[in-house]
Amino acid sequence: MVDGDFFQKLEAVARAIRGNDKPFGGIQLILCGDFLQLPPVTKPGEKRVFCFQTSAWERCIDLNMELTDVRRQNDQEFINILQSIRIGRCTEDMTDQLRLTEQNIVEKDGIKATRLCTHCEDVDNINSGHLNKLSGTAEVFQSVDSDPGLxxxxxxxxxxxxxxxxxVGAQVMLMKNLDVNKGLVNGARxxxxxxxxxxxxxxxxxKLPQVWTE
Structure with a gap:
């Protein structure tokens, strides 16, 4: 998700600060990511340039490795569908298979499936909308910072x-690991x-240990 121009600037700054003309000033880096998930983050109207489209990438990266083993799924049919969608291809058979799941009930023990969004504003709007639908009194919990200036x-x-x-009735999620053995981990619902x-x-x-994802 790092913009290509920003990547080039980082590489140039590293060389300048270290006074070393080697890639990234001689700093050894391992870059990990998936260019097929999300494009670089840019402002509206700005041209999107991937890291691998820059001269800095060609100059600095001399070894590329692709991880091919799927660890999060074990249903091969589902894996094939995901892999096809990942590269922008989805056959009619795959579309029909996905549509069969439209009526699936993923809610369990009152916990709704986690909905993933690409923008924080969307998350805030969805959460506020569901919270406003709940009856009862709202309780406010305000953080206290040791340095208000920060x-x-x-x-x-x-x-x-x-x-x-x-x-009461609000869906909540842990944002840090509290007790891994009890299932109280980051993402638990x-x-x-x-x-x-x-x-x-x-x-x-x-039911905090339950984790569901939509």
Whole structure:
């Protein structure tokens, strides 16, 4: 997702700072990613240039390795569909197979499937919409920063919001590993069932170890 022009600038800066004309100033790098997932992040209207389309890539990268083993799925038919979609191909048979799953129920124990989005604004809008549909009183949990002057920087660089609004019935997700053995890991999902005290208090959740993805 790193823009090609930005990649070239990073490489040039590394050489300048280290006073070394070797690729990245002699820093050894291992780059890992998938160019078929998301394009480089650019502003609207700007030309998108992939890293591998730059002269810096040709100059610096002398070994490319492709990982081909699929670890997250074991259904070969599903794997074939995913691999075809990945390269922009989807046959009518594959489309028909996917449409058969439209009525599948993925909700379990009151926990809805996690919906993945490419933009934070979409996530905020979806979450707010579902929260507003819930009845009951909203409880607000506001973070406290030791250095207020850095609050905006922290908010922009961390995945956790500074103000969390919850209601009974709200879907929640852990954002860090708490207890791996108990399944309390980053991404674990649950539902708020109440609060520890009247008019507020820490939220009480159920089924947090369950993890579902849509």
């Amino acid at each position: 609050s905006k920087i922290l908010d922009s660089q961390t995945p956790v919001v500074s103000k969390l609004i919850l209601k 649950g539902v708020v069932t109440g609060f520890k005290s009247v008019g507020g208090g820490a939220p009480v959740t159920e």
